[in-house]
Amino acid sequence: xxxxxxxxxxxxxxxxxxxxxxxxxxxxxxxxxxxxxxxxxxxxxxxxxxxxxxxxxxxxxxxxxxxxxxxxxxxxxxxxxxxxxxxxxxxxxxxxxxxxxxxxxxxxxxxxxxxxxxxxxxxxxxxxxxxxxxxxxxxxxxxxxxxxxxxxxxxxxxxxxxxxxxxxxxxxxxxxxxxxxxxxxxxxxxxxxxxxxxxxxxxxxxxxxxxxxxxxxxxxxxxxxxxxxxxxxxxxxxxxxxxxxxxxxxxxxxxxxxxxxxxxxxxxxxxxxxxxxxxxxxxxxxxxxxxxxxxxxxxxxxxxxxxxxxxxxxxxxxxxxxxxxxxxxxxxxxxxxxxxxxxxxxxxxxxxxxxxxxxxxxxxxxxxxxxxxxxxxxxxxxxxxxxxxxxxxxxxxxxxxxxxxxxxxxxxxxxxxxxxxxxxxxxxxxxxxxxxxxxxxxxxxxxxxxxxxxxxxxxxxxxxxxx
Numbered sequence: 001x002x003x004x005x006x007x008x009x010x011x012x013x014x015x016x017x018x019x020x021x022x023x024x025x026x027x028x029x030x031x032x033x034x035x036x037x038x039x040x041x042x043x044x045x046x047x048x049x050x051x052x053x054x055x056x057x058x059x060x061x062x063x064x065x066x067x068x069x070x071x072x073x074x075x076x077x078x079x080x081x082x083x084x085x086x087x088x089x090x091x092x093x094x095x096x097x098x099x100x101x102x103x104x105x106x107x108x109x110x111x112x113x114x115x116x117x118x119x120x121x122x123x124x125x126x127x128x129x130x131x132x133x134x135x136x137x138x139x140x141x142x143x144x145x146x147x148x149x150x151x152x153x154x155x156x157x158x159x160x161x162x163x164x165x166x167x168x169x170x171x172x173x174x175x176x177x178x179x180x181x182x183x184x185x186x187x188x189x190x191x192x193x194x195x196x197x198x199x200x201x202x203x204x205x206x207x208x209x210x211x212x213x214x215x216x217x218x219x220x221x222x223x224x225x226x227x228x229x230x231x232x233x234x235x236x237x238x239x240x241x242x243x244x245x246x247x248x249x250x251x252x253x254x255x256x257x258x259x260x261x262x263x264x265x266x267x268x269x270x271x272x273x274x275x276x277x278x279x280x281x282x283x284x285x286x287x288x289x290x291x292x293x294x295x296x297x298x299x300x301x302x303x304x305x306x307x308x309x310x311x312x313x314x315x316x317x318x319x320x321x322x323x324x325x326x327x328x329x330x331x332x333x334x335x336x337x338x339x340x341x342x343x344x345x346x347x348x349x350x351x352x353x354x355x356x357x358x359x360x361x362x363x364x365x366x367x368x369x370x371x372x373x374x375x376x377x378x379x380x381x382x383x384x385x386x387x388x389x390x391x392x393x394x395x396x397x398x399x400x401x402x403x404x405x406x407x408x409x410x411x412x413x414x415x416x417x418x419x420x421x422x423x424x425x426x427x428x429x430x431x432x433x434x435x436x437x438x439x440x441x442x443x444x445x446x447x448x449x450x451x452x453x454x455x456x457x458x459x460x461x462x463x464x465x466x467x
């Protein structure tokens with residue numbers, strides 16, 4: 001068979017698989033309700049932003065400021081809500097679009113001979129952590145885009161005589177990173193670049209061409225105004241966000257100052273396990289060739305750059321006990337680029353590609369089969385809040401208020417304690433209340449008899465007054 005025809009057929013299959021991956025992510029984004037706590041929280045912050053028309057100060061609830069994150073991802077979500085409405089697909093749309101932009105941007109480095117067409121985008125989309133964030137409402141996807149822009153702009157700037165536009169891309173990436181998740185953009189990009197420059201000292205002379213003044217001015221114009229006006233509107237924000245969220249959060253496991261969650265206690269070094277799973281099975285391919293990759297890094301600037309980029313994130317978080325799996329997202333792009341660089345040298349690479357695709361289809365089958373429906377219901381209160389049987393009732397949540405219940409009730413749900421619940425029942429008020437199963441067991445029989453269960457999940461139920 002003609003080799004050109006085979007190459008054309010292979011291209012068609014790869015393009016088809018890429019389209020299937022992106023299309024299915026879009027379908028999942030449409031079908032899946034917003035999950036507690038992260039997704040529903042950021043969606044609710046964006047919804048309040050649109051409703052109150054306050055685009056400066058983020059609010060976790062009406063008149064309660066949210067100091068934990070900058071606004072870029074919330075702005076994107078809020079714009080999508082403003083344009084298309086409060087639908088899950090559109091709320092997640094900015095993150096899917098950002099993922100597609102990243103994939104297309106990375107494809108420009110997909111020029112190595114003797115490998116599959118569009119291999120880097122394919123591997124990237126088949127990495128679990130990267131694919132997951134193509135439809136998660138959070139700050140991590142936008143931060144990852146900013147990191148990619150900083151790192152690859154730097155690479156292009158030092159490698160080309162006409163690198164001025166790339167230096168501006170570098171400073172733009174820093175500005176966007178400061179607006180997406182804060183100073184962490186500097187921590188995850190500048191040190192690996194510095195380490196690379198220590199290895200290849202001859203590249204230092206190229207830094208003379210950096211447009212320092214205009215570049216820093218660009219970063220300043222992108223990011224500083226929001227920080228300034230937020231501190232003006234909500235004094236104390238800078239101290240909490242810069243010092244608390246970026247230092248004490250990671251290095252003080254007993255920090256009590258977290259206003260919006262809790263320290264995620266993890267064993268030291270767990271980031272390496274998270275990293276292995278984040279890019280599985282490609283992590284195994286890299287691990288088996290790590291000695292060869294390190295040796296090549298001392299001879300090949302591109303390989304060294306990717307290694308510094310990929311390894312710095314897990315190294316940095318090794319001695320942090322307060323972390324979650326999403327912190328591994330920045331390793332996906334350099335890992336994919338490393339795999340494609342060494343593609344012709346890897347053994348059994350077709351098996352890894354097959355395993356990765358098979359794993360994707362297995363997980364997809366599990367999602368569409370309904371096996372995880374109970375898990376979804378346990379982590380989202382949409383079905384409880386949106387039930388037609390409670391549409392005419394005032395909504396309350398006993399001792400707590402989930403972000404999904406806030407979002408799907410359009411901010412109408414209120415939190416009450418047990419004494420307030422009893423008082424409302426004594427007064428004969430007509431209302432609906434969500435109560436967790438553990439709480440209902442603590443209530444006396446006379447109170448329970450005044451409530452009628454309408455809908456339940458494994459963890460909680462919604463009740464209406466039973467007079």
